[in-house]
Amino acid sequence: MGVPLRQSLKIGAYLARQKLAGREKFPLIVELEPLFACNLSCNGCGKIQYPTEILRKRLSVEAAVAAIEECGAPMVSIAGGEPLLHPEIDKMTQALLDRGRYVYLCTNALLLERKLDRFSPHHRFSWVVHIDGLKERHDESVSREGTFDKAVAAIALAKQRGFKVTTNTTFFSTDSPKTIREVLDFLNDDLGVDQMMISPGYAYEKAPDQVHFLSTRTSQEIFAEAFGDGRRKKWRLNHSPLFLDFLEGKADFQCTPWGIPSYSVFGWQRPCYLMADGYTDTYKELVDTTDWDRYGRGRDPRCANCMAHCGYEPSAVLATTKSLRQSIRAAVGS
Numbered sequence: 001m002g003v004p005l006r007q008s009l010k011i012g013a014y015l016a017r018q019k020l021a022g023r024e025k026f027p028l029i030v031e032l033e034p035l036f037a038c039n040l041s042c043n044g045c046g047k048i049q050y051p052t053e054i055l056r057k058r059l060s061v062e063a064a065v066a067a068i069e070e071c072g073a074p075m076v077s078i079a080g081g082e083p084l085l086h087p088e089i090d091k092m093t094q095a096l097l098d099r100g101r102y103v104y105l106c107t108n109a110l111l112l113e114r115k116l117d118r119f120s121p122h123h124r125f126s127w128v129v130h131i132d133g134l135k136e137r138h139d140e141s142v143s144r145e146g147t148f149d150k151a152v153a154a155i156a157l158a159k160q161r162g163f164k165v166t167t168n169t170t171f172f173s174t175d176s177p178k179t180i181r182e183v184l185d186f187l188n189d190d191l192g193v194d195q196m197m198i199s200p201g202y203a204y205e206k207a208p209d210q211v212h213f214l215s216t217r218t219s220q221e222i223f224a225e226a227f228g229d230g231r232r233k234k235w236r237l238n239h240s241p242l243f244l245d246f247l248e249g250k251a252d253f254q255c256t257p258w259g260i261p262s263y264s265v266f267g268w269q270r271p272c273y274l275m276a277d278g279y280t281d282t283y284k285e286l287v288d289t290t291d292w293d294r295y296g297r298g299r300d301p302r303c304a305n306c307m308a309h310c311g312y313e314p315s316a317v318l319a320t321t322k323s324l325r326q327s328i329r330a331a332v333g334s
Contacts, residue, residue, distance in 0.1 A: 034264075036054060055081075167193050184198070296311065
C-alpha cells in the first residue's frame with residue numbers, strides 16, 4: 001500500500017491546478033526547519049555543527065506559516081534539529097493544519113511521550129519517527145544507547161492515543177538486504193506503523209560520517225535484492241511506485257530539486273536541504289534566481305551518489321502524472 005488515497009487525491013488536484021496555471025516549478029512538500037538544535041548527535045546529520053548563536057535561533061509561528069502560504073505547498077515536513085525542542089511547535093503544527101496542509105512532524109521521539117498531550121490526532125497529521133535500523137544499529141547511528149527502546153515505546157503510545165505514525169529510515173553501506181528487510185518487517189508487522197519512508201544515505205557536506213554512505217550502484221543492488229520475493233508490495237511504504245523502481249534501478253530520473261524546497265532560520269535554502277549554495281528571503285526569489293539545471297547526477301559532482309527522496313520523489317511523482325498506467329499503479333499501491 002502506497003500513499004493514502006485521500007492524500008493522493010489532494011496532491012493530484014494540486015498538480016492539476018499547477019498545470020492549468022502554466023507553472024513549470026512548484027513545491028510538492030516543504031522541508032520546514034524551525035530550528036537546528038537537537039538532543040542527539042547522529043552520524044549522518046551535521047545540523048548541530050552550527051555555532052551556538054545559530055542553534056539558539058527559532059522560527060516564529062508567523063514566519064513559518066507565511067513561508068508555507070507564500071509558496072502554496074500542500075504538504076509540510078517539519079524537521080530540524082529536533083522540532084519538539086521548539087517551544088511553539090504545537091502551535092506551528094496546528095496553524096498549518098488549520099490552513100489545510102498535510103503535516104509530517106519529524107522527531108527522534110526522545111521527547112515524544114512528554115509532549116504528546118500538546119497535540120491532537122488529525123487525518124492530515126502524522127508523526128515521523130526516525131528509526132535507522134533495529135536496536136543495536138539504531139543506537140549506534142544516533143550515538144546514544146536506549147534511543148531505540150524509547151522510540152518504540154513512544155510510537156506505541158502515540159498509536160494508542162489515535163495518532164498516525166510514519167517512520168523514516170536511512171540506510172548506509174553498513175546495511176544489507178537482510179538488515180533492510182528486518183527493520184521494515186519489524187516496523188510494518190510488529191510495530192504496526194501507518195507508513196514508512198526510506199532513503200539511501202547521502203554524504204552531504206556537514207555529515208560527520210563521510211565514509212558509510214551508499215553509492216548509486218550499491219544502493220540499486222541492495223534495494224533490488226531487499227525488495228525481492230514480493231516484500232515491497234506488503235510493506236506500507238509512503239512512496240510512489242516509480243520512486244521505489246528508481247531505488248531498485250528499474251527507472252532513472254533527473255533530480256527535481258525545486259520539488260521539495262527547504263525553509264529554515266536562514267530563509268529559503270538553495271537548491272535543497274542537503275546542499276547549501278546560499279539562501280533567499282522569498283520563495284519567488286528562490287525559484288527565479290536559482291540555476292536549477294546545475295544540479296543532479298551528471299551535473300554537479302556533489303550529487304553523484306545522491307538518490308535522496310528530496311530530489312527524486314518529485315521526479316517520480318511528476319512522471320507518474322504523465323502516464324495513465326503509472327497513475328493506476330500509484331492508486332493501487334503496486
